[in-house]
Amino acid sequence: MVRFVHDETYSGAAKVAVFQYLTVAVFIFLLVGYWDLQVRNEGLYNSKAQQNQIKSLPMPAPRGRILDRDGRVIVDNHASFRLVLSREGLRDDHVEPIARGLNLDVQDFQARVRRFQRRPSYFTIPVKEELTSGELAFVESHRNDLMFPEMELIKSQFRLYPKDGIASHLIGYVGEISEAELNSQEWANHNPGDLIGKMGVERFYNDTLTGIDGQRQVRVDNRMNTREVLGMKPAVPGKDLRLTIDLDLQTVAEMALEGKRGAVIAIAPATGDILAYASAPGYDPNLFVGRMKSSELKGLLEDPTKPLFNRVIQSQLAPGSTFKPFVALAALESGAIDENFSVHCAGSATFYGRVFKCHKKGGHGTVNLHSAIAQSCDVYFYNVGRMTGIDTIAKYAQMAGLGKKTGIDLPGEKEGVVPSSAWKIRTQREKWYEGETISVAIGQGAVTVTPLQLAYAYSGLLNNGVWMRPHILDDGHPPQVDHTADINPLNLAKVLDGMCAVVNEGGTGAAVHMSDIVLCGKTGTAQRASNDLLKTKLGEEAFRDDAWFVGFASRENPEIVVVALYENGMHGPLAAPIVRDVIKAFYDKKARQKQSGAPQNLAAAVRVPGSDLASPGLRSR
Amino acid sequence: MTEFNDSVVHTPPGRMRVWSFRPFTWVLLPVLAILFQVYVPRFFSFLSYLELPLLVTVYFSIMRRQPPAGALTGCLIGLAQDSLTFIPLGMYGIVKTVIGYSAASVSLRFDVENSGLRYVMSFGFFIAHQVLFWALSHMLLGAHDDFKLPQTLIAAFLNGIIALPLFQVFDKLKSEAQ
Amino acid sequence: MDGLFSRYRNLSALLLLLAGQLILLAWQIKSNGETRLLRVWAVTAVTPMARGMELTRDGLGGFFARWFMAGKLEQDNAQLRRQTAQLEIKNQLLQEQMQQSGRAQALLEFRSQLPSKSLPSRIIGSAPGVQSGVFILDRGSLEGVKRGMAVVTGEGIVGQVVASYPTASLMMLASSQGFAAGVTSQKSRTRGLLKGEGGTCHIFGIRNEQPVDKDEWFYTSGEDRIFPRGLRVGQARAVKDGVDGKEIEVRPIALDGDFAEVLILLDAVHGQIPELATPSNPDVQILDAPAPDQNGPMTDPASPATPGEAPSAMRTDADRIRDHYKRVVESQNFQVGTTPYRAPDFNRQPAAAPPALAPATGAVPDNQAVPVKPSPEPASAAKVPGLISQPSQRPKPPAQDRP
Known part of the structure; x- marks a missing residue:
């Protein structure tokens, strides 16, 4: 300090100026660092958002459908949306209008939100599964930055199996690949989290039915809102599988x-x-779709009739x-x-x-x-x-x-x-x-x-x-x-x-x-x-x-x-x-x-050249 | 061009004059500038290129020649602008604070009544304003939009053009500080 | 020494201001931006001036108009225009109702569904800054404007109120990013979701197989709980098949015209929000869900089944065929696989199919292998998807044989 006071030359002043600006720069640098740590990077999601400004969002490919010999659908897919609330943007006074918009019991919903208050803020609050079209319209039209930005939609593809376990043993079901399966030769080229056929046709023709997931490269903002789509690789749906099964015979056999x-x-x-293939008692493969309660699984496994x-x-x-x-x-x-x-x-x-x-x-x-x-x-x-x-x-x-x-x-x-x-x-x-x-x-x-x-x-x-x-x-x-x-x-x-x-x-x-x-x-x-x-x-x-x-x-x-x-x-x-x-x-x-006037020789198979049907050689094993 | 031939770089300390404005002017000009920003582009969308609040900030700062006053002016105008937009309060505030401070600092060394210099300053501070805003929204808000350089250059050019007559009008409202 | 000190003082002042604003910013981001009060002040302060400017502009225009046209023609004209706009909306709703149900029903429903009050408003400014497509309206919460209200003109929907201040409110334009509304096509009643994309709008959520023609009109479906059902949206400008379903470009018709004057739909039909333990939000309006109509649920592009239904209600052909067979054997008092000495007749149709199965033709899979010809008789068999039809009369009586 004292030296500066005595130094009255121009170069001395310049040095002071340089020193000042340097100090400001360092200060700003530190401030930015502090900002990053304390304001922007708080919580798990924020830090993830930081590192992934350009994100590759997977677009899950729908699995191929399973049809009977006449092309009637035995196993279908349905896309559904799940709504979660991110806790970071959630305001108390949004709870009630959101509940009303989704026809939820306001008191119940408020209680649920309250239950989450003690948990870390990156826990999202699940609101509703399988949104109806009306609920979807409500969510989409209200989740902009100025209304309820805390609403997050998650889209997933689900398998839709016949009810009452029709052909359940023949078709099998899909589920997330297990640790043991990951280590086996059969599923060597699969990744954790993949959905695979666990039994029946779903398993045997897994490769045919599985599509190729697409990807969307998007630029996202700090709230993970998509701001720009940079590129898109469309998902290739799995091939439809036509079976020799005749749903009329199958139905009667099941009955x-x-x-x-x-x-x-x-x-x-x-x-x-194979025109009909029934095993009784059956099980409802839809139970395996989404989250299965452990009690349900236990019930199936311990059932003396071995469903x-x-x-x-x-x-x-x-x-x-x-x-x-x-x-x-x-x-x-x-x-x-x-x-x-x-x-x-x-x-x-x-x-x-x-x-x-x-x-x-x-x-x-x-x-x-x-x-x-x-x-x-x-x-x-x-x-x-x-x-x-x-x-x-x-x-x-x-x-x-x-x-x-x-x-x-x-x-x-x-x-x-x-x-x-x-x-x-x-x-x-x-x-x-x-x-x-x-x-x-x-x-x-x-x-x-x-x-x-x-x-x-x-x-x-x-x-x-x-x-x-x-x-x-x-x-x-x-x-x-x-x-x-x-x-x-x-x-x-x-x-x-x-x-x-x-x-x-x-x-x-x-x-x-x-x-x-x-x-x-x-x-x-x-x-x-x-x-x-x-x-x-x-x-x-x-x-x-x-x-x-x-x-x-x-x-x-x-x-x-x-x-x-x-x-x-x-x-x-x-x-x-x-x-x-x-x-x-x-x-x-x-x-x-x-x-x-339809073809009569049922046993000789009614076949229509179906371009997107599975061809031989695509068998998984 | 003659004005460019003047010595614009070194203003002898003796010639440096500080201007003051009536309190009414201090309030009215920024408010009018912000109102203009809010209202006029609704009918003449091409006028949305203008950044009148910035020009007012620059003008007050260079005429007062006091960096703290410049920073404060920028801060207030910026915050007012923020409160009418829907970005977090303080974004325009910070940018205009820095601009006000810089403009006042620059004015300490130059002849701010020189039209050429006024043009250059409007042009430069407009670009600085946009760059700062862009950088801040990246750093602080995590925005990811790209900086639009050509548009910024054109807008800076236009703002500079507008600034000249505008500043001359403003000049009528000033009085020399004691 | 003085100069040095003053330099430090300047810098300190700058840093102080910057730090103050940074703290303000940080606080907003951490607390999710609750600075409503400041904005309310700002908007409230600006609105009267903006309104004044608007009135001046209008007055000037009016002055010249009166100068040339004389009398109160201009005034009448303005009022008439406002009335026409309101009537047109009523008309739209009425027409929609008339088309859907009988005339008496339409009148009844119309009375209960018509927004009882709409508030004419002017756009007095655009919100400067990042959010393009947000405009300031000259009516605010003092006149009953709430967030979530629909903004329309006689021609169709314009936008949605996203913030309301005492004397002004903000409207998000239908074409701006982040806007979405439920829509229905006029002809096929296919439901989709209109999304603003900053300039244009696209409709999503319609499967490629579903018929939507170019130039087909879209109306609001009411499902978004913002716009009442039956308001005009716009015409499909371009329709093409995409990866995730149809890509339909629509430009809301109201945005093509002059929308300086708009109507904010205040709906007094909707009840008060009850008092609750946690703060309720009387500033947000959520319309009641529209009454169900005859049209099927919105189909998701990626889903050949019918989402929008509860999953338990979604069925594949296998379920439908099973239901059909169940009815057939029940009508013959027959237990499949058990009853001895008597065989069932799977071709004999039950007396009357429940109405649930009746419209099943739409659910026939697209790649139906066996061409199902319509039954020569209108009844029964053809109504089950994929079930090959046969006349309900059987050539022979059921077998009643014993060895």
Whole structure:
């Protein structure tokens, strides 16, 4: 100070000036820093806004829709808006008009806002989910800087599934990718937060259904309001997926299973198209959309009826008498018996020192192949099985596609078991006992199938030894042959005629005879092969027999084969009306189509060249 | 051009005169300038280029030749302008405070009655005003708009042109301070 | 020494002023800008002068007009113009009502819905500074003007009151950034959202598939709770398909004309805001929601379903088909999958479909694979989307067979 006073030269004054301005500059610099720290950068959002003046906002691509074979929508999307209030701009006297504008209870809303007052200010207050168009108009017209700038809209895409769990196991659902999935090979190229298909078609065709998210480069102000759109990469929506499912049949199948536990699967033998695919009980996939309460999830997981269990491809149960036609075919083809082979059924028979009962206590009397299939005589098939031998039975069952995965385009398929001597040595390191063959001959013992396998096995028989690969995706391409087998048509006809007699000649399925449709089929009543359900809370009901019915129509021109599993349904004939009604729906629809001039060959698939439909090769796995 | 040939840079201290205005003028001129800003562009949108409050600030500052008075004048006019706009109060206030102070500081060294210099000052302070406002809104409010240089240059040119006759009118209201 | 001191004094004064204003700024930003009082003073101080200038201008114009036209023609003219504007608004509302319902109903609804009071007002200035498109109106809270009120002319909507001071208020123009209003197209009654973009306006929220023609008129839908339903907005100047739905450019018709004189819609129909524990806000007006009309909900461009509905109400074709089948079997007293010895007839239609399904034709997916031909009979089957129709008479009686 003193030096300056004495320094009266011009350069001295200049130095003072420079010093002054320097001081001011430093002061301003410090002030700006203080401002940044204390005024602008307060709170998490503000600091984020600072670093992201140019932001890339993701534009979520809608997932492809899932359509039935006629293009009717099974799974849709809906965009919805969620309103949150940012706490920073919120003023007490805005609460009431906002509540009124959104038709909220003012007191409730004020209480909610008050609850948030103790939390950090970057917590936003959720106001309303799924805004209606009116509410959206209110929000948009009031959230400008001069009215209620604290209102923030968040847009999201949601999946819309059918209610009541229609086709829930087939479709599956989407959810956020989990930690475990992120680490797995299958989802290697996904990021945390991605929505992926968790089950069913949603999972298997995840890559096809998933679109490519777009991006919007925007310049935002400190309130995160978009000021300028710098560039835009539009979102590419996922491809629509057309399934082979027919919603008419699917609906009837679902209705037929109401109040039951079981599964229904319908296949067009000529193409392998899956026309209906139902597993009951189902679940509402809409529950998985958005936020699911943990109690709801717990309820689903702990439900003794296992609503999440996909019975069509995962339920491995003894097929019971529905296995007999394969035994008959094996016996005929191997020459173990001929069509005239007959047996006297007295209600039971003794083999290897053990008594095996027939389901009819009084016995069927003398039965031949035709009547034995029609009446489902166990004693007849004990004999046929013993004469044919386990390995021959296994050979023909495997030929029909049992005991291995069908290769359907759905995740999680189980293979079932077709026992043989080699199988027993491999799995149990024990030799096969002849007595075991007796049980297998009537579809009991170690033999287990899934409903899909059974339907697939029959579809090949009905298609004269040509098994078409079962598939869910209707991609417009010719159906693929999975494998073929050389079967004597005469032997095949004898077996199928027997199945015709089941329904049409007073057999075990007579209750589902229809005068205008030649429905053929086979009932099955099977004891539980596994004891898994015994452990559940179902109690006595879990000990009851499973009811099966395999049906097809017509005898001359088999267009559809339907398998119904009615778990603990006691008697095979109780599963028959399920199949009958699905087949009736099939022919009723054909009649409608004939009436309206639409293509009639339903089984041969109604296809319209759809450019944006998924093409093969896009399968995720 | 002759005026440019005058020595505008060094005004001998003896010749430096300080002007004063009646209190009425102090109030009326800024209010009229702000009113003009609010009202007239509604009918003649091209007049929205004018920054009359700035010109008034500059005029008072250079005539008073007292930086604190200049800063205060700028501050008050700026705040008044702020209160009629819908940006946070103080933005125009700060900018005009700085301009008022600078204008008064400059006037200590130059002959402020020289028309050429008046033009240059109006032109320069207009640009400074716009740059400062832009910088402040970036730094303090987090705005992200780009600075429009060509428009600013044209507007500065026009403001300079307007300033000359305007200042001469204002000159009629002044009286020499004792 | 003196010079040095005076320099420091100058600088101190500058820094003091700057610091003071910085603190003022910081306080506003931190407290979210509650400086209403200062602004009220400023606007209140300026308004009388601006009004005076406006009157002077008007008076001068009037003087010359009277000079040439003589008498009170000009005065009458001004009053008539104001009346015409009000009548035109009434007329618009009335016409809308008449179109929607019967004449008697229209009159009733009109009486209950017409803004009982509208306040003529003048624009006396534009708010200088950053917010272009904000104008000062010469009426304020003393005359009942509140934030959130609609500003219109006889031609259509002009803007919205965004701030009100005792003697003046601020209006945001419909074309300015941040403005939004719910609109409905005249022909197809498609609903969308008009947003100002600083100069032009665009309508958003309309799917590409929805029909909107160029030059089609748009009216307010009332959903925004600012503008009552049925006010004219403007014509679609350009319509094109975009990524997120239709891109429709609209210029509010009122903005093309002279809107120096406007009407502020004060609506006395709306009740008082009740007293509440936390401060209520009598300065903001929120209109009651409009009565529902027959038109469907606004469809979101990104959503083929119908948002705007509660999600529980949204359904896919699968749900609709299921409902249909349920009704069919219920009408036959049949339990699918259970009833023995009798097969259902899925083609026999139930006696009468509930009205909920009746207009379902609009919901048929766009890429319907099977061409659904209209049923030769008007009833039933064709009303379910995707259900292939058949006449309701069945060729044969239902099967009643036993083996």
